[in-house]
Amino acid sequence: MQEKEPGGYGKWVAGKKTKWITVLVWVILAVVLNLIWPAVGEQENNNAANLKENEPSVIAQMVADREFPSDSGIPALIVIHKESGLATEDLTKLQELTLQLEEKPVPHQTAVIPLHKLPPPALSAQLSEDGSTLVLPVFFEVEADAEELGQGLDGIKSSMTSIFGTNPFDADIDSGDELSARVTGPVGISVDATGLFENADVSLLIGTVMLVLIFLLLIYRSPLLAVIPIIAVGFAYIVTSPILGYLAKQGIITVDSQSISIMTVLLFGAGTDYCLFIISKFRQILWNEADKRKALFQAITSSSGAIAMSGFTVVISLFALLLAEYGAYERFAVPFSLSILIMFIASLTLVPAFLAIFGRASFYPFVPRTAEMQAERARKKGKPVPAPRKKKESWIGSVVTKRPWTVIVSTIVVLGILASFSPQIKYTYDLLSSFPEDVPSREGFTLIGEQFTEGELAPVQLMLDTEGKDIDVKSRLEALDYVGMVSEPEEGSVNSDILAYQVELSMNPYSIEAMQHIPDLRSEAVSALESAGVTASDDKVWISGQTAEQYDTELAGEHDARLIIPVVVGLISLLLLIYLRSLVAMVYLVATVILSYFSALGLGWLVIHYGLGADAIQGAIPLYSFVFLVALGEDYNIFMISSIWQKSKTMPLKQAIKEGVGETSSVITSAGLILAGTFAVLATLPIQVLVQFGIITAIGVLLDTFIVRPFLVPSITMVLGEVAFWPGKRKVAAKEEQVHTFH
Structure with a gap:
């Protein structure tokens, strides 16, 4: 009698025949898409505007181009x-x-x-x-x-x-x-800037692939298993690249070198995590299940929900960047979210197909076998039958269930102390400060500052509509202590009532200090107009130039943070509520990740400021780091809490927490090390914005991996008990009901 194929979702992607179809579909997709559409690298636009047309400095530049055109x-x-x-x-x-x-x-x-x-x-x-x-x-x-x-x-x-x-x-x-x-x-x-990012792409890809490969070999000690996630991520990237290339070619999105670089890291880091979630589950079940297909289908069924939920959390969080006013933020949204979407689809289809093809051999030479299989193998070789494999009790699981309050207080104190340093962070919007000191443009700028004045490099252009009245603006501006020199006024070519002054600041025009003087210059011009009887308004005074653009960049970044951070928190909260059906669990899962984020910022600042000697970090980093850390950090919480929720249906909650923590501990630790390592690769690049982003994000991932996920979250769950499921209720197992009845 022919053996019946086990049912469930797994048979559609990893059955006897469908496993080959799954691989073939991915191969066809990869080949066809790359033949008909361009690669994303061919469509990079590193000169795309970051500020919207309604920003004051952009409007001012349009006035300057109209009134003071230059060939x-x-x-x-x-x-x-x-x-x-x-x-x-x-x-x-x-x-x-x-x-x-x-x-x-x-x-x-x-x-x-x-x-x-x-x-x-x-x-x-x-x-x-x-x-x-x-x-x-x-x-x-x-x-x-x-x-x-x-x-x-x-x-x-x-x-x-x-x-x-x-x-x-x-x-x-x-x-x-x-x-x-x-x-x-x-x-x-x-x-x-373009040259630094171009050189970074190749070294970043090589460094990331090598790091992931080494980590996988050290963790699983299986050459084949180390290659499977790399191949899956490779297919995801090969499919993602032409889709993004097509969207960019059609003008639907804009991509730049920076977004593609970070997307590569994200794919290998998060993508490998999703692969490990299902691989580890498969390996665990193989110790007790002789039929590799049944084991694989069980692994797919039990882990697919958590993987899908984790993936959707990251995808939706990254999509929130579409709400940004600042162009660099907005350009991240589609490449990042689309790549993660395709990656977690690959982890739920292509990876199971590979595991179905190779079966237990995927883990060679340390192949997981049931006790019966090990005994049979020993008898055939004439060796003693090995003792049954004992399940190790997790010491972390024991700690969080026996001393939850001690764990909660100690971890919150540690994270709180680290978070207390985050308000001390100083920010910069100076692109040059992100370059290594030996880059030609930075060396040239330094020479200008030493031999002339730094303000000469990027003078501020102040324009005002005098309505034909005689206004002494030049002397008023020259009297300001932060102004080095003011040019003679130039009349507009279209409207001769508009006068333009080239204002050289007495400081680095890219510095935070210089940016904060933009409102002062505007105020001085407004006062000059009003003293001459001209009613000043936004269409009477304009300020253009690099310093004004950076000031608007700061304001746009602050606006985006105020908008996007609550949206990301709200979306993640909604997804958690739908998935866990628990308002209480949703609140503490989100709260712990936010605490972890501020702790990462604080510790990151200590490393960057005191360790690397940087006076400030790039202004865009906090929002980038928030979106990544909150979304990716929630991944680990979801995977662990899913295990606890699942086990709590068949055993007492205390035991479910202990076993859930123990069962997910090794895979999440492995995944966290890989993800942190891939982000840390950014710190090897010569671009400070990527170095700083890589350090802070890697620190955040490690805090989630080694403090928040294994200790803080399960301890809170232990203390709350049944309340953690509110307003839902935990389905109590029959055995537990008997225990309660007996007592």
């Missing part, structure tokens, strides 16, 4: 420096360079400051006070992307090498008699 383009500031002083010969060669660039422009160049037309006194006036430094602006097309700008800079480097006989861009800026050159300004910063 020059976007500037590259070439900082030429010689420690011993620029000689007449050096200046002559620089004049030769500008003549060449004027006659034969490099790709995408629009203009150059014609040093060759300046008489010697005027040329000398361009030098720094000690005569060691000169800044040469070269302008490029506004529409040019980073790659095209890079081509133009390569042309300039080639010309300078030819004229000077050596490449000054490779020279050490501290060398006494050697001429050096660095490119900074908008063009230099854009090219360097």
Whole structure:
């Protein structure tokens, strides 16, 4: 008689025939999608605007473009420096360079400051006070992307090498008699930022794959089992990439290097976690079930709900980023959520199919077998029958059930102390501070600050509508202690009543201090208008420039945090309520993860500030970290609490907590180490925003893995007892009812 295929969801993805169909479907999807649609890497746009059109600095820039149009383009500031002083010969060669660039422009160049037309006194006036430094602006097309700008800079480097006989861009800026050159300004910063992320992509992918592979080999000591999750994640990425590429090509979404880099980490970290949830369950059941198919189907049935719930939690949380005003946040939403959606589908289909194909051999050489199978195997080999495998009691399970109040108080004190450091965090929105110190654009900016004034790099443009009245704005601005220099006013080409002033600040224009002076400048302009009898309003005063953009970025980030954080908390709470049907459990599961988040911020700040010497962290990191840590941290809570809820149907709650913690402990610890490790890979990159994000997120994952999930959550469940299920009720097992009746 033919053996009947076990029923359930598993037979559709991992049955005798369907396992091959599942693998074939994924292969076909991967091949076809990559043939018809472009890869996401081909559609990256690293110059996408981050601010909406209604932001004050964006409106101001539109006014500037209308009233004070410039055909020059976007500037590259070439900082030429010689420690011993620029000689007449050096200046002559620089004049030769500008003549060449004027006659034969490099790709995408629009203009150059014609040093060759300046008489010697005027040329000398361009030098720094000690005569060691000169800044040469070269302008490029506004529409040019980073790659095209890079081509133009390569042309300039080639010309300078030819004229000077050596490449000054490779020279050490501290060398006494050697001429050096660095490119900074908008063009230099854009090219360097893109180059850092491009280099990061490859090293990040290699580092992440190797780390996951090593962790899996150490944990399971099975070569085949280490490869299965990697293959599953690989398929998920190969399928995700063309879908995102198509959406980007159609203009539905915008993707950049930063989002793709973090998406890769997220896929390998979270994706491997989902794979481990089902693999560990399969392994556990194989110790007691001889039929590998039945064991696999039981594993799928018992873990699929928690995996799906965990996946949906992350997907929906990341989708909430679509509500963001700030473009960089919004661009994260679709790549991250779509990749996780496809990944947890792969973990529920492709991974079971692979496990069905390889069966017990997946765990070779440490194959899980039932006691009967081990005895039979020993008899065939003529060896003594091994003793039955004893189930180890979890010491953590014992601690949280015997001393729950001690655990709760101690863990909350530790987490609370760490969280108390989070209000001390200082933030920055300066892109340059995110670069390594030896990046050319940062070296060039530092030279400008030392030899001239930092405010020259990015002056603030203040415009106001005077309605034709004589207003002395220049002297009022020059009297401000944070203003270094103010240009003469320029009249608008469309509306001559609009005057523009170039205001150089006496500080780093990218600093938090400079940003906070934007409202002060606006207030000063408003006061000047009102003193002349002009009714001031938003359409009378405009401020543009990098400092104004960063100030609006800060405000947009604060708005997004106020909106998105409550939305994420609300969505996760709703999903937990639907899944667990317990209001009480939902409250303490969300509360513990939020506490863990603030603890991660506090500890992360201690590491970044005191350990790495950073004065501030990037302003975008708290919201990024919140969305990731709250969603991913809830994953582990869901997986563990699901086990407790399931076991509580057949045993006393205390025993269910003890066994649930013990049963999920090893897999969640493994998953947490892998996830934290993948985020920690970001800390090896040369980009500070990714380093800081990686450190804080890795710390948060470790706190969830080793404190919140194994100790705090089960202890709270133990103390609350039956109340933890409110307003639902726990289904009491028959054996437990008998015990209560006896007592």
